[in-house]
Amino acid sequence: MNVQSLSGMLRAQELLLVSMVRTLPVDARGALVDLFTEQIAFAEQAGLESRADRDVHDAFVAHARNLLIRLESLA
Numbered sequence: 001m002n003v004q005s006l007s008g009m010l011r012a013q014e015l016l017l018v019s020m021v022r023t024l025p026v027d028a029r030g031a032l033v034d035l036f037t038e039q040i041a042f043a044e045q046a047g048l049e050s051r052a053d054r055d056v057h058d059a060f061v062a063h064a065r066n067l068l069i070r071l072e073s074l075a
Contacts, residue, residue, distance in 0.1 A: 006056055010063040018070050033071050040064050 021029060043061055 006059050007063065010060065014063060014067045014070070017067065018074070021071060021074055029071065029074050033068070036064070036068050036071060040068060 021032060024032070040061065043057070043064065046057055
């Protein structure tokens with residue numbers, strides 16, 4: 001899977017997740033933001049050796065950060 005394919009897939013998932021989060025109570029949104037922040041920190045610690053894996057990983061982390069910004073605005 002190349003970076004563009006992954007980027008498109010993650011963007012679609014991001015939009016779906018944001019629409020689902022909007023239906024949650026405010027306290028649940030806050031808890032979700034905290035959990036998601038922990039997951040991003042964990043993903044950033046990955047030790048990848050090959051350049052291709054690193055590109056895909058960086059694309060994932062960038063989309064995860066964008067999603068976190070959206071979730072924080074809803075919380």
